[in-house]
Amino acid sequence: MIIVLNIFWFIVAFIFSAFILDPYYQGLYRVHHFGEYLVECVIIAMLMLLPANIARRKGRSFSAFAIYGILLWIVALIHAIMMSSDKVKAEPDKYKSCPYCGETVLKVATKCKHCHEMLE
């Protein structure tokens, strides 16, 4: 699923990066440097998806951050790095939310370390 999303958004980012680079590669220059042009488009497209991949590791929406990253790359990157990780969504096998206080606790925990309630 995440691979399909990555490929889809990579294509979108690739097309978008071509529009950004197009003014620098015109006419005969583009014909002679088409290889470099493609390589730069690929690099830019991968960079554009960087915030989305960071966000996904923190349990956030990949697609939302892919759009965000393509349109406002530097803002999205800083946002993705600065935001706190949602451990419950990122690793649902390992963490759960405490039903009493809402804090993240280990799935195997029998007592909440935050509010000290007993968990079943």
Ligand SMILES: [Zn+2]
């Ligand atoms: Zn609790």
